[in-house]
Amino acid sequence: MMPTLSEIKKSFLVSLWFMFLTFPIMVIRVNTTEKLVLWRWENMAYMGIGSFLLSFVWRYMLWRKETGKKDSESGTLQLPSFFERILSDRRYIVPATAAGIALVAIFPFVMDTYQTNIMITALMYIVLGLGLNIVVGLAGLLDLGYVAFYAVGAYTYGLLNHHFGLGFWTVLPIGAVMGAFFGILLGFPVLRLRGDYLAIVTLGFGEIIRLILENWNEFSFGPSGIAQIARPSLFGIQLSLSSSIIYLYFVMIGMVLFTIFVVNRLQNSRIGRAWIALREDEVACQAMGIDKTRTKLTAFALGATWAGMVGVIFAAKTTFINPASFTFLESAMILAIVVLGGMGSIVGVSIAALILILLPEYLRAFSEFRMLIFGAIMVIMMVFRPQGIVANVRRSYKFQPDKHS
Amino acid sequence: MLRVNGVSTYYGNIQALKNISMEVSEGEIITLIGANGAGKTTTLMSISGLVPPRQGEIIFKDRPIHGMSPEKIVALGISQVPEGRRIFPYLTVAENLDMGTFLRNDKDNIRKDLAYIWDLFPILSKRRHQAGGTLSGGEQQMLAISRALMARPKLLLLDEPSLGLAPLIVRQIFEIIMKINIENNTTIFLVEQNANLALKVAHRGYVMENGAITMADSAPNLLSNEAVKKAYLGL
Numbered sequence: 001m002m003p004t005l006s007e008i009k010k011s012f013l014v015s016l017w018f019m020f021l022t023f024p025i026m027v028i029r030v031n032t033t034e035k036l037v038l039w040r041w042e043n044m045a046y047m048g049i050g051s052f053l054l055s056f057v058w059r060y061m062l063w064r065k066e067t068g069k070k071d072s073e074s075g076t077l078q079l080p081s082f083f084e085r086i087l088s089d090r091r092y093i094v095p096a097t098a099a100g101i102a103l104v105a106i107f108p109f110v111m112d113t114y115q116t117n118i119m120i121t122a123l124m125y126i127v128l129g130l131g132l133n134i135v136v137g138l139a140g141l142l143d144l145g146y147v148a149f150y151a152v153g154a155y156t157y158g159l160l161n162h163h164f165g166l167g168f169w170t171v172l173p174i175g176a177v178m179g180a181f182f183g184i185l186l187g188f189p190v191l192r193l194r195g196d197y198l199a200i201v202t203l204g205f206g207e208i209i210r211l212i213l214e215n216w217n218e219f220s221f222g223p224s225g226i227a228q229i230a231r232p233s234l235f236g237i238q239l240s241l242s243s244s245i246i247y248l249y250f251v252m253i254g255m256v257l258f259t260i261f262v263v264n265r266l267q268n269s270r271i272g273r274a275w276i277a278l279r280e281d282e283v284a285c286q287a288m289g290i291d292k293t294r295t296k297l298t299a300f301a302l303g304a305t306w307a308g309m310v311g312v313i314f315a316a317k318t319t320f321i322n323p324a325s326f327t328f329l330e331s332a333m334i335l336a337i338v339v340l341g342g343m344g345s346i347v348g349v350s351i352a353a354l355i356l357i358l359l360p361e362y363l364r365a366f367s368e369f370r371m372l373i374f375g376a377i378m379v380i381m382m383v384f385r386p387q388g389i390v391a392n393v394r395r396s397y398k399f400q401p402d403k404h405s
Numbered sequence: 406m407l408r409v410n411g412v413s414t415y416y417g418n419i420q421a422l423k424n425i426s427m428e429v430s431e432g433e434i435i436t437l438i439g440a441n442g443a444g445k446t447t448t449l450m451s452i453s454g455l456v457p458p459r460q461g462e463i464i465f466k467d468r469p470i471h472g473m474s475p476e477k478i479v480a481l482g483i484s485q486v487p488e489g490r491r492i493f494p495y496l497t498v499a500e501n502l503d504m505g506t507f508l509r510n511d512k513d514n515i516r517k518d519l520a521y522i523w524d525l526f527p528i529l530s531k532r533r534h535q536a537g538g539t540l541s542g543g544e545q546q547m548l549a550i551s552r553a554l555m556a557r558p559k560l561l562l563l564d565e566p567s568l569g570l571a572p573l574i575v576r577q578i579f580e581i582i583m584k585i586n587i588e589n590n591t592t593i594f595l596v597e598q599n600a601n602l603a604l605k606v607a608h609r610g611y612v613m614e615n616g617a618i619t620m621a622d623s624a625p626n627l628l629s630n631e632a633v634k635k636a637y638l639g640l
Binding site (some may be wrong): 007270273274276277280281282284285286287288289290291 | 453455474475476480484486487488491492493494495496503504505507508545553556593
């Protein structure tokens with residue numbers, strides 16, 4: 001059992017410190033009209049008890065985590081996480097997939113337009129997360145400017161539609177190609193960079209794209225953006241607003257499935273192995289005969305392709321784009337999805353995208369505290385499960401009896 | 406098999422190799438000994454293309470390879486075991502070995518080679534599903550050598566395989582190096598600080614000082630050479 005007395009003492013000190021810190025805002029209230037000072041001492045007591053309990057629970061969880069680790073080192077098996085257990089059990093997989101497909105299929109018909117819209121956004125972030133996952137999770141290149149490619153895709157559609165009236169389906173592949181092109185454009189100058197330096201350059205690249213869009217009025221219409229972008233059409237038929245949202249929802253579902261299929265294939269392919277080698281050790285990777293330049297560039301290009309395509313879908317969904325949609329916050333959000341979901345894990349990234357996009361929407365009821373809760377969840381996740389919701393499956397091979405000897 | 410001709414290599418403005426020449430024949434174990442910072446690792450890096458030389462030529466099997474990219478050089482049959490092992494820490498032993506076969510497509514032969522590796526290092530076969538980073542130093546060195554062997558090299562470049570290992574493990578690894586040389590007829594270029602041991606396994610040796618080659622002779626001659634004894638063998 002954990003040494004309780006000293007833990008209680010520590011938690012007690014924490015609660016004292018919190019009472020002191022929150023004293024000015026929680027206890028004193030100045031009534032300026034009647035020139036009175038209200039001393040709300042009871043708030044201090046709540047604060048004290050609350051922080052004491054939280055701190056104690058926090059310590060207890062940390063202690064459980066540490067001892068859990070010790071157990072697994074000494075040979076006792078650590079229980080796999082809830083998701084991993086579900087994923088590995090065949091008995092659950094079939095009904096679960098059936099239920100999942102049914103749910104996905106009827107979702108836009110039972111839910112209202114608002115819900116469907118949120119779900120489309122969440123699906124878009126799944127694809128964005130999976131795309132960034134190629135760059136960050138597989139190739140290990142920290143990219144903080146991913147939103148730039150998203151913007152490139154969105155503006156490709158916006159501009160081509162505005163000037164030439166090109167349709168959604170024509171521009172979708174063009175957006176992908178543009179994304180890949182800009183990915184390579186970013187890739188070249190950062191070939192020699194790693195880690196922090198790479199992060200800074202990519203961050204700068206993201207800002208450059210946004211600033212160009214904001215300031216080059218003749219080209220991109222500046223901060224006022226591009227309005228009245230056409231929604232996707234179904235074989236040339238223009239749909240009504242509500243049915244076009246449903247249509248977009250299914251387009252997005254198809255897109256997610258396509259992405260998962262391709263990323264999964266990539267992961268197990270030759271180039272996927274090269275990415276993993278590059279992530280682990282650059283010198284060794286070269287000594288194995290892996291072309292570093294090409295591997296890095298394909299990672300950037302293939303990652304950016306998805307952002308370009310989702311950008312096109314984004315423009316078609318909102319029918320209006322301006323540079324304010326492509327701030328650093330978006331990049332950070334997508335990166336959070338990848339890290340929270342578990343680097344390199346497709347299922348994890350998908351779950352994390354759903355949680356991170358849907359949660360703030362449904363937390364609107366607690367509007368003031370919504371970002372606070374969101375932040376707290378992120379911190380707790382990183383402390384207690386740094387490998388993400390679903391750890392990458394590559395790392396948990398099962399033992400198989402020897403076939404060769 | 407390999408001819409290095411008047412090679413000079415620079416790190417920026419600093420000249421690390423000054424006009425060095427050497428030759429390696431097929432089936433030989435060649436060792437390059439010298440003090441810290443003499444340019445031994447740079448010589449290997451120049452051959453493997455990781456640090457391309459600025460002057461001179463490197464001929465491998467009658468083909469100039471200086472200025473080629475590292476992956477092309479690996480494809481020609483030169484594999485390097487980098488200094489400090491540099492295995493992939495989060496990949497399992499089997500996956501690490503798999504990376505060594507990156508440029509190969511002949512599945513049957515890969516399987517045969519894998520069996521050969523398990524035979525050569527039984528301990529690795531026991532650890533095959535363990536992450537590379539959790540192996541001991543000696544096991545990591547074995548893994549690094551095995552990984553390079555999985556590329557079926559004609560010339561194996563070994564950079565300080567004894568680095569940071571216990572004497573017993575070092576002896577074991579050197580025995581394996583000799584075994585690889587005899588059984589597969591793999592030519593081995595060995596860079597070592599442990600001059601005594603290196604000269605005992607090698608056929609010929611080069612001595613390097615301040616980026617230049619100062620002596621070249623057969624290994625037994627170097628072992629008995631007074632200057633070498635004094636400077637590198639501590640006798």
